[in-house]
Amino acid sequence: MQFLSQNHGCPGWGGEMAGRIRAFDWSQTELGAIEQWSASLHNAVQVLLASPLPMVMLWGRQGFMIYNDAYAEFAGGRHPYLLGCAVELGWPEVAEFNRHVLDVCLAGGTLSYRSKELVLLRNGKPEDVWMDLYYSPVPGDDQAPAGVLAVVVETTEHVLTERARQTAERSYRAVNERIQLALSAGPLLGSFVWDIRTDTLSGDERFARTFNYPPDTPLDALPIEIARQSIHPDDLEEVNQRVELTLRTGTPYSAEYRVRRLGGDYLWVQASGRCEFDASGKPLRFPGVLIDINERKTAEASLLKFTRDLEQRVANEVQARLTAEEQLRQSQKLEAIGGLTGGVAHDFNNLLQVIAGNLHLLARHERDNANVQRRVSASLEAVERGAKLSSQLLAFARRQPLSPAVYNPRRIYDGMGELLQRALGETIQIEVSLPDEPWCIHVDRNQLENALLNLAINARDAMHGEGTIRLIGENIVLDESSCVGKGIPAGDYVRLSVIDRGVGMPPDVLNQVFEPFFTTKTDGQGTGLGLSMVFGFVKQSGGHIEISSSLGEGTRAQMYFPRSLQPEAGEEAQHDLLQLGGQEMILVVEDNEEVRGASVELLEQSGYRTLTAANGDEAMKLLLEGRAVDLIFTDVVMPGLIKSSDLAAWAKVQSPPVPVLFTSGHTRDIISRDHQLSPDTHLLSKPYGPDALTRMVRTVLGR
Known part of the structure; x- marks a missing residue:
């Protein structure tokens, strides 16, 4: 048992898990006490502990789990509870997949998966993950397969990165195509030549189209007056001055102005050119090009407007920041109150449920005692006031479970x-x-x-x-x-x-x-x-x-x-629901013994059969053992590895699905998102009475 010693003989056999395996009481499992383990099991565990890869051993038909430090990190919040646990109980959401692995490998086969997509429960919510999985049989001392050695490497980040890379490549190709098209089209609106001696203008087809020349106008004889008339009146004087400067000094010509389009709006253009002179220094020709600068000028106008409004915007931002800081202080106060309220509400409502449940049972046992009925009625009114107070506190802290729908x-x-x-x-x-x-x-x-x-x-x-x-x-x-x-x-x-x-x-x-x-x-x-x-x-x-x-x-x-913008929710028909049960079997999952006892008695008095569990772990064990139930009635907040949301996830994938009714004094967002219940989530808030309980049970069973 070298791997169990305090001073390991080989590197890689250290770490937390060697100590946890040594300290675990294996006599409660099929493996027996650790001193009685077979040589083959010892050797397999030595290999497992020495590996830097996440590895887990599934031993026996139930697949009792033994794993190394890397696998413990992968298991997250389920570690160390997975150690010595049957794999189907430890990972209930993939129980069928793991049963297939055990069947194949214990029959001598091997399995491997590359980037296998699975849905695992993390933080109580289903999450898509991808894994590289390798499964090999581990022989016992008699050389027959006795266990399964699994190498588990999560590749979720790699898969998502590869998908993002492929998306980026597609986007790059699309952008590159658009750039090439833009370059081929270009911002050039045409070229022109002004023959100064004859005062004639010629240009290409794009130039003529920009200045709205009739289609049948010869391109080598474009009337200059038509071009002048197309220039915005406010820009014409500036254009003339720049032309005169170029003719007089030979300075390169550059002017920005607006050209009226056929629709009546204006397009910003930049005209650039130069003047050619003859030997005597007289202006001869004036060639140039026309460039579309409308987008740039539009951006400049927007920037100018932004600059002019900047002072006001800064003032607004300062005010918004002050407001945000005040909201943050309010939010922090709400969060503090909400955290306190949530814990108090859960325990307080559990106490109220115990009181209410026993008061209702007392009233049923003493139907003919007027004094008892009067005192029970007064006590139940106090319970209702306490429940209302708790509900109001949760509402203020924004932690009450809501069931929203679309309404007019x-x-x-x-x-x-x-x-x-x-x-x-x-x-x-x-x-x-x-x-x-x-x-x-x-x-x-x-x-x-x-x-x-x-x-x-x-x-x-x-x-x-x-x-x-x-x-x-x-x-x-x-x-x-x-x-x-x-x-x-x-x-x-x-x-x-x-x-x-x-x-x-x-x-x-x-x-x-x-x-x-x-x-x-x-x-x-x-x-x-x-x-x-x-x-x-x-x-x-x-x-x-x-x-x-x-x-x-x-x-x-x-x-x-x-x-x-969603369609309005339809009116639900109201029916008188049968209050008495029809011998359905209800699994009651509640960690508070007094609440569990009162709930079971109320249900059994209404005609139901009951099965009980003190937490989600016990409930899942009963369900995996094949105990048939018609409804799971579970508290939301309970200790243990398996949460109430895990039970609901398991129930949903059964054939047929098993209905689930939650109950709680405060859900803590375990079955909701931002305290918003989904339409298929049924919640009975504590404290509740027998009528509310039986009515809700019949409603959920009926659906």
Whole structure:
């Protein structure tokens, strides 16, 4: 066991992995204790540890993994958990590929792949990678194949570089062709000769065409007056002066002027030439060429305009930088609050779920006890308030999971009219104004309705419960100057405004309205999270919100959402879903024992059969062992090597696919991108009750 010694006998047998292999408890695997390993296994591991290339040994039918330092670096975050792990469990996303490798090599065959394309899960997300892979059988002491030695060299960077090189070559060839065409065409607009003694002008076809001579005009007898009439009046005097200077002194002629085209616009040209004199010094001939300088003059004009505007642009840039610095400070504050909020929300919502689950179970067990029912109802209301507080904090920190779709604002306003009136009271009048054809927006409808309701309630309170609230939707186009300080790019937007004629706010209050827990209401009348939640939702949706107000004149809150050019989402038909299960088997994956126990009991009371796992590793082991399930109900954030997103990736490629229902108090973007859920991702937020659980389970099973 030379490779296991502290002082290696040969170079290349050192490194971290020798120590990890020595310390690992191999007696729990088919390989047995390390002291009992066969000579062939010892020799193979010696070769593996001495290699600078990433190498991994797959031993036995299950392919227990032993690997070197180079492979540990390739494994990334899965190291050191892969050591001693079955390969199909360690790399579940390519389990079928690795099973084929084991079958072929343990039968005595070899395999090799050049730049093999695979999809591996990295940081919880599928990623395209390319590998050079070489697989060879490793004989046991009886010379029969006992394992597989794999050399794994990632070539992703080489493949992408080669593709980029080929793309660059194609681009170079195209550019070179365009340059050759431009050179062959050239900027030359023609040549001319002015016979000074006879005052006649001759030129080639391109010269005649530039000065708009009729097609039938002889090229050796071009009327000079036609050429003069084509020159821009403002440039004619300068041209005449330069011609006179050349005739008088022999100075080379060069003039830039504009020539009117047939369409009425002007083309910038440069005329260059020289004067030939006879023996007595009298002007004889005036040959020259005409060059197209329109593009250069256009660029010069643009540069001149840029220079004139430079001072203003610098001022704008300075202001933009100050604004950006303020936004950065705000973003850093949000990030700090968001990080704290996320961790608190996950643990807090887990606690609320345990409380809520057991309260619901208690209420079911004591249906006829009025005192128990009353106290359970009061406790559940407190749980709901706690959940709402956690949700508002996540909304402010822009970490709430959203389910956006494309909506027409008219449909949203029509759908919540009755809700608004009921919430605001009969003494409040609501005026809604929308364009005839409002643009669509991509938002989470429920969160947008909550934002509008929050703003409307604030407007009602500012008017002491009486007056008119105006809800206005507008299609607007914002240019770059209008977007300074808003943190959004120029483009098409839908602006949704809530306007009141209430008491208004002074500037010091207005500057703090979006800060969490800031409120002007009396104790018990508000948490100070309403506008904070609206702010976070709008920003998370790629938009901007601003509030303007004056004391005694009222307040105007305006939300900007980017226009969506996608087709509008259709209305989903609402059906009464069957609450009781049909004996489906549900795999419940939850690391919190109390939450797991309450969820299992709620599901079993609803008629489902359950299978449980404390983390993703246990769940994947059950699934790979062939345990059939109808749905995976998994927490999002769990310890262990295999994440909930890995379970979902495995479930998606099964035939038929296994539906997955996620649950969490905070997803941490494990199943979302920028906290935006994809349409095929189903999430049940904690805390949840039995009705919400069974309804969601039936919905996911039904799809």
